Amino acid sequence: MLHKKGSSFHRENVGRVSASEYRQAISTALSQELCGAGQAAKATMRWTGASERTTKNWISGSYGPSAEYLIELMRHSDTVLAVVLELAGRKEAMTTERLANVKRELAKVLENLDAICSIEGDQMTE
Structure with a gap:
C-alpha cells in the first residue's frame, strides 16, 4: 500500500x-x-x-x-x-531446472550407450 x-x-x-x-x-x-x-x-x-x-x-x-x-x-x-x-x-521454477538436469543426464547416458554399441560392433567385425 x-x-x-x-x-x-x-x-x-x-x-x-x-x-x-x-x-x-x-x-x-x-x-x-x-x-x-x-x-x-x-x-x-x-x-x-x-x-x-x-x-x-x-x-x-x-x-x-x-x-x-x-x-x-x-x-x-x-x-x-x-x-x-x-x-x-516458486516451486515450478525448480521443476523446470530438474527437467533440464534430467535432459542433460539422459544425453550423457545415450552417449555412453552409443559408445558401448560402437565398441561391441567393432569387436564383432574383427
Whole structure:
C-alpha cells in the first residue's frame, strides 16, 4: 500500500514466511542433503566459508543463514535451492531446472550407450 506521504511500498504480510519457518526449512534441507551433523557442518563450512559454530547453528535450526551464505548454500545444494523456491512460492521454477538436469543426464547416458554399441560392433567385425 502506498502512503500519501512518501513513495515506499509496504506489502501486506499475507503468505509471509516466519523466521522460525525459514530456520527450520534450512535446517531440514541441510540435514537431508548431508546426513549427519558432523559431516553436514564440515561440508557447509567448505561451501560457505562460515565458521563451524555458525554452520552448526544453521543445522540445528537455532539461526538461519544470511543472504550471502544462503546464496552459497543454494549454489552447492539442490535441496536448499528447492526449499528456498518452495518458501518463495516458486516451486515450478525448480521443476523446470530438474527437467533440464534430467535432459542433460539422459544425453550423457545415450552417449555412453552409443559408445558401448560402437565398441561391441567393432569387436564383432574383427
